[in-house]
Amino acid sequence: MIQDIEPKVYNNHYFPGKKPSAASYVIFYDERRIYCSTEGGKLALPRLGEIGGVSGEFTYLFSIDGDEFYLASASAPAREGWDYAPLFAIQRLKPQHLAFAAMEAYSLAGWYSSNRFCGHCGGKMAHSETERALQCPACGNLIYPKICPVVIVGVRSGDKLLLTKYKGRPEVPFFALVAGFAEIGERIEDTVRREVMEETGVHVKNLHFYKSQPWALSDSLLMGFFCDLDGDESDVHADEDELSVAQWVSREDIPNRDDGFALTAEMIEYFRVNGKGEY
Numbered sequence: 342m343i344q345d346i347e348p349k350v351y352n353n354h355y356f357p358g359k360k361p362s363a364a365s366y367v368i369f370y371d372e373r374r375i376y377c378s379t380e381g382g383k384l385a386l387p388r389l390g391e392i393g394g395v396s397g398e399f400t401y402l403f404s405i406d407g408d409e410f411y412l413a414s415a416s417a418p419a420r421e422g423w424d425y426a427p428l429f430a431i432q433r434l435k436p437q438h439l440a441f442a443a444m445e446a447y448s449l450a451g452w453y454s455s456n457r458f459c460g461h462c463g464g465k466m467a468h469s470e471t472e473r474a475l476q477c478p479a480c481g482n483l484i485y486p487k488i489c490p491v492v493i494v495g496v497r498s499g500d501k502l503l504l505t506k507y508k509g510r511p512e513v514p515f516f517a518l519v520a521g522f523a524e525i526g527e528r529i530e531d532t533v534r535r536e537v538m539e540e541t542g543v544h545v546k547n548l549h550f551y552k553s554q555p556w557a558l559s560d561s562l563l564m565g566f567f568c569d570l571d572g573d574e575s576d577v578h579a580d581e582d583e584l585s586v587a588q589w590v591s592r593e594d595i596p597n598r599d600d601g602f603a604l605t606a607e608m609i610e611y612f613r614v615n616g617k618g619e620y
C-alpha cells in the first residue's frame with residue numbers, strides 16, 4: 342500500500358521551530374493541490390536549495406530517512422515544468438516515498454490552512470512550542486491534527502464477498518467494500534456492524550481486524566475488518582442513498598484490481614486469492 346515505503350522510515354515526530362536546510366523538501370500547498378513536477382510520469386518535489394528567493398515561514402512536517410519536509414507559507418516560485426497538482430494526479434507516481442510524503446503533507450497543510458483562527462474566540466492561532474498543535478494565545482484553545490477513523494469491511498459468506506459500488510460516482514466504476522466513518526461514542530466494532538447494516542441491510546459476526554491505512558484525502562485512518570454474514574445472503578439490499586450495487590461475488594468472479602496502493606483493493610485481492618485464509 343502507499344504507506345509501505347520500507348526500508349525507508351517515515352518519522353512524524355515534531356520538532357518545534359526547526360529550520361530547513363538547502364537539502365530540505367519544501368511543500369507549497371494551495372487550494373488542495375501540491376506544487377510538484379510530474380514530468381515523464383515521475384514525481385519530484387522541490388528542495389529549498391533548488392528554488393531561490395522563497396521567504397515567509399517554514400513549518401516542520403516530518404522526515405523520511407534523512408530527508409526533512411517543510412510546509413512553506415509563501416507561494417511557489419514560477420518554474421518551467423512545475424505546477425500545483427491535485428493528489429489524484431500524483432498519488433500513484435514513483436518514487437513511492439515522495440508520493441506518500443505528498444499525501445501526508447497535503448493532510449497537514451490542509452489542517453494548518455483550516456485552523457488559522459480560533460474556533461472558540463476568533464483569535465489568531467499560534468504554533469505550540471512543545472508539540473504538533475495550534476494554540477490560541479487569547480483563550481488557550483488547543484487544536485491537534487484531525488484524524489477521522491473509518492472502517493473498511495469485507496463481509497464474507499463462504500466463498501463469496503459482499504462487493505459494492507458507490508452511487509453517483511462514475512469515476513469509481515469498480516467494486517468497493519462497505520465503508521464509513523465512526524461516530525462519536527461508538528466502538529469501532531460497532532461502526533463495522535452499523536455501516537454494514539445501513540449500507541447493505543445484513544448482520545455480521547466474527548469480526549477480525551486485517552490492516553490499517555492512513556488516507557490523506559479524507560484525513561482518515563482506515564481500519565480494515567473481515568467478518569462473516571450472520572443471516573441469509575438474500576437479506577442484502579443496497580442503501581439507495583449511498584450505493585448503486587451491493588452483491589455477493591464468488592472468489593473466481595472477483596476481478597484483480599490491486600495495484601499496491603489502497604487498502605480496499607488489497608482486501609478484495611486478499612480474499613480472491615486466500616478466501617477466509619489466515620492473516
Ligand SMILES: [Zn+2]
Pocket residue numbers: 459460461462463464477478479480481482
Ligand atoms: Zn481562542
